[in-house]
Amino acid sequence: MDTLLNLASSFCLLLGSFLCLSGGVGILRFPDFYTRMHAAGVSDTLAAAMILIGLMLQIPETLVIIKLIIILLMTLFISPSASHALGRAALLNGLTPVVAGDKNHAGQTTEVGDNPSKS
Amino acid sequence: MIIAATLAILVVMVLAIIRGVMGPSLYDRILAVNMFGTKTVLLISLLGFVMGRPEFLDIAMVYALINFISVIGVLRLFEAFTAKHNGKVVEPAQRDL
Amino acid sequence: MGIAVAINQIKDMFAVVMLAGIYGLVSASFFVTLDAVDVAFTEASVGAGISTLLMLTTVAITGRTEHEASHKPMLALFVVMVTGGLLIYGTFDMPYFGSVDAPVQNHVGPRYILDSMQEIGVPNMVTSVLASYRGFDTFGEVTVIFTAGIGVLALLSVVRRPEDDTAIEAINDSMHEKHLILRVVIKTLIPFILLYAFYVQFHGDFGPGGGFQAGVIFAAGIILYAMLFGLSVARRVIKQPLVQLLSAIGVLIYGSVGVVSMLNGGSFLDYGVLSADPIAGQHLGILLIELGVGVTVASVMIIIFFSFAGRSEYQQAKKGKSL
Structure with missing residues (x-):
């Protein structure tokens, strides 16, 4: 039972760190604000949940588990609301997403329907 | 395993700061700061476990709330500010950043 | 310290407030690693939380960019440097941390x-x-x-x-x-x-x-x-x-x-x-x-x-x- 808990906890922590890292790399590499928000949203909510669940499986004390559950619930409430507020504010204030018909990084325009050249 | 997770979160925090410094628009920077905040919550919880002090979870809870309230505050402020200038988004002078 | 220099140089008030929030947060993490739980708690709630909110409300009133200073405050800089130098000299007598x-x-x-x-x-x-x-x-x-x-x-x-x-x-x-x-x-x-x-x-x-x-x-x-x-x-x-x-x-x-x-x-x-x-x-x-x-x-x-x-x-x- 103990090793099973340890194994599950390690698995959750590993998965959480991997999701976190991928979110971090995504926020650097994605081309546009809205896509970056998607990366940040994944890492904020799912990675945090995985890491907290992994921590919960480590310690059998009741009070610590309750506090971790509360932090988990709060994160599940708060992160999507913050992403929503941010995305809505950006959209209403005129930040437009990049679509296929725009100039790519090299500065050439592509018509919709052409193959966009690799940037 | 917890130490590996802590290191991963530290790396992500550095990446978020890089985006915060680099990001071309204001919203990128707010996004980076928000992500930095949630990663700090996780970092404090993990550090609490590493150092054997579960009291750090209280700090993590406070910081999650504070992070949320700050992001909402910035967004509301920006909305009120834009409205004050009649719907035009006022950017600061380009030479400063 | 890099954050403090950045706060000084950047003229956009929004960015300054965000940076001040991050500064308070880094201090809180610093206190956490020093194992000082109450201080970290207070710094997280006051320094990174309420201060950022109140400064944001101030920016709402004052406006977003900082005005150019009309003159270089040379005398004030000199006084501050002399005082700082004397304070640092005074710490040489103190015992090590x-x-x-x-x-x-x-x-x-x-x-x-x-x-x-x-x-x-x-x-x-x-x-x-x-x-x-x-x-x-x-x-x-x-x-x-x-x-x-x-x-x-x-x-x-x-x-x-x-x-x-x-x-x-x-x-x-x-x-x-x-x-x-x-x-x-x-x-x-x-x-x-x-x-x-x-x-x-x-x-x-x-x-x-x-x-x-x-x-x-x-x-x-x-x-x-x-x-x-x-x-x-x-x-x-x-x-x-x-x-x-x-x-x-x-x-x-x-x-x-x-x-x-x-x-x-x-x-x-x-x-x-x-x-x-x-x-x-x-x-x-x-x-x-x-x-x-x-x-x-x-x-x-x-x-x-x-x-x-x-x-x-x-x-x-x-x-x-x-x-």
Whole structure:
């Protein structure tokens, strides 16, 4: 039972760190604000949940588990609301997403329907 | 395993700061700061476990709330500010950043 | 330190406020690694939380970019550098950080650490030092916070006319559907935030916490409500005269505990004489003064936020622009 808990906890922590890292790399590499928000949203909510669940499986004390559950619930409430507020504010204030018909990084325009050249 | 997770979160925090410094628009920077905040919550919880002090979870809870309230505050402020200038988004002078 | 240099150089006020928030956060993490839990708690809630919010409201009033300085302040720079140099020179005589034979580790520190449990019986040593051994200093801090609240009220309070009210209420109604999702989520969260503030207040004896942090968290919950539902709605829930009264009552509770101790035969703020058993007296005294601190801090933060935000709304209503 103990090793099973340890194994599950390690698995959750590993998965959480991997999701976190991928979110971090995504926020650097994605081309546009809205896509970056998607990366940040994944890492904020799912990675945090995985890491907290992994921590919960480590310690059998009741009070610590309750506090971790509360932090988990709060994160599940708060992160999507913050992403929503941010995305809505950006959209209403005129930040437009990049679509296929725009100039790519090299500065050439592509018509919709052409193959966009690799940037 | 917890130490590996802590290191991963530290790396992500550095990446978020890089985006915060680099990001071309204001919203990128707010996004980076928000992500930095949630990663700090996780970092404090993990550090609490590493150092054997579960009291750090209280700090993590406070910081999650504070992070949320700050992001909402910035967004509301920006909305009120834009409205004050009649719907035009006022950017600061380009030479400063 | 890089963050401090950046704060100095960047002229966009938004970025500066965000950087100040990150700075407070990095300090909190620093305190966490130094194993100082209460200080980290206070820094996270005050330095990274309320300060950022209040500075944001200030930026709303002043505007987003910093004006160019009209002259280079050479004389001030010279004075600051000389003073800083003298201070650094003075620290050469001080013992090394954390060395074993420093006076701070030898006289007062061990006595607090060794005797705190028998004399006061409260597991959290920071609370016992703050509230009992150094209770008079904490009284001074509460009075300073109260004075700050009075100063803000004296300088920034705004006479509200009825026609401003209707304009502002129209604005708030139009905002309702824009912020629908956030409003629903926050209605669920705010009771929890206020409950958490109470938990931190009364749990300060056993874990990190205490009056200051609890007051700040309570005020942050109210500020969140005011930001999303509109200032006038929040003012109807938390009436201004009530909040002003509460801030004074907090300081009064603190002072009365001291006076009651004197009436019972001890010196000012000596909690041992408050009940038959000195340890129970200490517990009662600490409970009451933390309550006074929490009430005053919460009300003063709310007063400051309402004054700043009310000023900003007043400016907009006066200009006649609609949101």
